Amino acid sequence: xxxxxxxxxxxxxxxxxxxxxxxxxxxxxxxxxxxxxxxxxxxxxxxxxxxxxxxxxxxxxxxxxxxxxxxxxxxxxxxxxxxxxxxxxxxxxxxxxxxxxxxxxxxxxxxxxxxx
Amino acid sequence: xxxxxxxxxxxxxxxxxxxxxxxxxxxxxxxxxxxxxxxxxxxxxxxxxxxxxxxxxxxxxxxxxxxxxxxxxxxxxxxxxxxxxxxxxxxxxxxxxxxxxxxxxxxxxxxx
Numbered sequence: 627x628x629x630x631x632x633x634x635x636x637x638x639x640x641x642x643x644x645x646x647x648x649x650x651x652x653x654x655x656x657x658x659x660x661x662x663x664x665x666x667x668x669x670x671x672x673x674x675x676x677x678x679x680x681x682x683x684x685x686x687x688x689x690x691x692x693x694x695x696x697x698x699x700x701x702x703x704x705x706x707x708x709x710x711x712x713x714x715x716x717x718x719x720x721x722x723x724x725x726x727x728x729x730x731x732x733x734x735x736x737x738x739x740x741x742x
Numbered sequence: 743x744x745x746x747x748x749x750x751x752x753x754x755x756x757x758x759x760x761x762x763x764x765x766x767x768x769x770x771x772x773x774x775x776x777x778x779x780x781x782x783x784x785x786x787x788x789x790x791x792x793x794x795x796x797x798x799x800x801x802x803x804x805x806x807x808x809x810x811x812x813x814x815x816x817x818x819x820x821x822x823x824x825x826x827x828x829x830x831x832x833x834x835x836x837x838x839x840x841x842x843x844x845x846x847x848x849x850x851x852x853x854x
Contacts, residue, residue: 659841668748668830668844669785682841717784721840730775731842733785 628653630720630734631700638740645705645712647737651720658701659731660693663715675701708741715739744769746833748845756853761818763848765831772834774807774814775842780827788816788829821852 631650639645651658657676661669674682675695686693690708695701705712715738719731745768755761765774773792777785789798791807791814798805804817814831828849832842 657840661842661844668846669832669842671841671843674841685841729840730787730790731840732787733777736784 630655630718630732632716632718632734632737634737635735636738636740638742639708640742641709642707645708645739645741647703647705647716647718647739648700649703649718649720649734650700651718652722652732655720655722655732657721658695659719659721660701660703661717661719663717663736665714669717672703705739708739710741713739713741744833744843746831746843746845748831748848750848751846752849752851754851754853755821757823758820761821761825761850763816763829763831763850765814765816765833765845767812767833767843770811772811774811775832775834776805776814776816777830777832778827779830779847783827785830818850821850823852823854826850826852 630652633648637645659674660672662672663669671685673686673693677695678697690706692704715736717736718734721729721731747766749764753761773790775790776788778788779785789805794811795809796807802819806815816829818825828847830847831845
């Protein structure tokens with residue numbers, strides 16, 4: 627059973643470009659969470675999605691960031707017009723059901739975004 | 743908003759010494775989870791504690807959940823170099839949407 631897949635693993639963008647980060651949850655998991663980790667810091671929640679629905683986006687910056695989890699295909703975190711402060715590791719996690727805090731979240735290997 | 747604080751931020755120990763990291767939440771938690779992240783790696787789930795006062799052991803690791811369900815600790819006995827990494831506690835958000843609130847982590851360095 628493959629784990630959570632994320633690609634690309636490393637992404638370099640210049641300021642003003644767009645970054646697209648992909649996450650394929652574990653087989654049988656329909657809940658996806660995105661977290662951001664700045665260097666030397668903990669993980670900060672960004673958004674929680676189910677298929678075709680955004681459940682909680684309270685951690686998403688209001689501008690330039692968007693996320694989706696279509697019926698078919700991976701979840702995508704999109705960052706438009708990237709700035710240097712967006713440089714971070716972006717982790718996706720999945721769980722089989724609505725967590726409510728009782729289901730383990732399994733993390734992918736992350737995408738390390740570097741904005742030049 | 744809900745916060746999870748973790749101390750210490752860094753800990754250097756000699757191989758064979760014990761290590762403890764502490765986690766405190768500003769609110770009562772339904773459960774707490776612990777993760778380990780190696781340098782350059784991703785968080786790997788270690789354990790989940792649900793019951794008040796719960797204690798769980800995994801070989802040299804002992805996890806404890808406080809009676810008030812607002813604090814937790816991870817204790818490693820006789821550290822080994824393979825224990826190196828950052829240990830995070832994470833509490834389920836009180837809004838019950840499933841998102842985890844992570845502590846800042848404790849980075850453990852073990853000198854051989």
